Amino acid sequence: MTIGELSKKTNISEYTLRYYEKKRLLRVSRDRIGRRCYAENDISWIFFIKRLKDTGMLLKDIEKYAELRYEGDSTMPERLAMLQEHRVYILREQRKWAEYLKNLDSKISFYQEEINK
Amino acid sequence: MTIGELSKKTNISEYTLRYYEKKRLLRVSRDRIGRRCYAENDISWIFFIKRLKDTGMLLKDIEKYAELRYEGDSTMPERLAMLQEHRVYILREQRKWAEYLKNLDSKISFYQEEINK
DNA sequence: GTATTACTTAGACTATACTGTAAGTCAATA
DNA sequence: TATTGACTTACAGTATAGTCTAAGTAATAC
Numbered sequence: 001m002t003i004g005e006l007s008k009k010t011n012i013s014e015y016t017l018r019y020y021e022k023k024r025l026l027r028v029s030r031d032r033i034g035r036r037c038y039a040e041n042d043i044s045w046i047f048f049i050k051r052l053k054d055t056g057m058l059l060k061d062i063e064k065y066a067e068l069r070y071e072g073d074s075t076m077p078e079r080l081a082m083l084q085e086h087r088v089y090i091l092r093e094q095r096k097w098a099e100y101l102k103n104l105d106s107k108i109s110f111y112q113e114e115i116n117k
Numbered sequence: 118m119t120i121g122e123l124s125k126k127t128n129i130s131e132y133t134l135r136y137y138e139k140k141r142l143l144r145v146s147r148d149r150i151g152r153r154c155y156a157e158n159d160i161s162w163i164f165f166i167k168r169l170k171d172t173g174m175l176l177k178d179i180e181k182y183a184e185l186r187y188e189g190d191s192t193m194p195e196r197l198a199m200l201q202e203h204r205v206y207i208l209r210e211q212r213k214w215a216e217y218l219k220n221l222d223s224k225i226s227f228y229q230e231e232i233n234k
Numbered sequence: 235g236t237a238t239t240a241c242t243t244a245g246a247c248t249a250t251a252c253t254g255t256a257a258g259t260c261a262a263t264a
Numbered sequence: 265t266a267t268t269g270a271c272t273t274a275c276a277g278t279a280t281a282g283t284c285t286a287a288g289t290a291a292t293a294c
Contacts, residue, residue: 015283035241055217080228087221094214100172101207104200111197132253150260152271
């Protein structure tokens with residue numbers, strides 16, 4: 001699969017795919033004339049990267065995860081530990097959002113009362 | 118209150134306070150020799166800005182809110198509308214985090230099974 | 235055989251949100 | 265009076281995460 005095809009399938013720009021490669025999130029083999037060729041399972045890997053990123057993991061931490069992943073199955077315990085740590089982060093985020101929603105709702109109520117006075 | 122005092126009370130650096138002022142989030146009066154002097158209620162305003170920022174509102178949107186706020190009570194309906202819109206955003210974020218937690222949990226389960234095989 | 239398209243690289247540019255520096259002012263204190 | 269410390273300004277620098285450009289190559293399409 002070429003970079004253009006992968007870009008369409010994942011909805012991630014070619015620029016970004018190359019950028020991720022430079023940042024070592026992605027390891028890509030080349031064809032005979034030096035063009036990137038991606039494997040099918042790179043798609044799910046990229047979606048996984050996307051999820052980690054969207055849930056606030058920094059690229060440099062994703063890079064660490066990627067390095068372990070490319071090292072093979074022996075690094076599973078380490079990867080598991082990283083995910084468990086990230087899980088704690090997500091739980092904290094959830095609590096944060098719940099609290100802010102409560103806050104915002106009381107602000108909204110206040111405004112509504114003020115306006116209807 | 119001087120900028121140094123406000124900085125300590127809000128735990129926001131003087132740099133940032135000046136930056137917020139330049140970005141029109143904050144309007145500050147000056148003393149006789151040109152130094153910033155803040156009012157007591159600037160503290161709660163800053164904490165509110167902090168909350169909006171922490172919940173993903175961009176400074177340029179917070180600036181819009183600030184402008185309305187400094188315009189006076191007549192802009193309450195507009196501010197309310199902004200907060201209600203932001204509420205929808207927060208609800209969407211909450212759903213996102215819940216979904217990602219579910220995803221992550223199944224990934225974690227998978228790893229745990231693999232490791233214990 | 236040339237035009238088009240898809241690719242390559244390095245490196246410059248962008249946006250957001252700060253963060254820090256340099257040079258100078260002012261008022262209170264030793 | 266001289267120094268200290270908190271303040272002022274404009275502007276440069278940083279980090280993160282892209283986003284784009286310029287110059288060039290290779291394979292295919294007409």
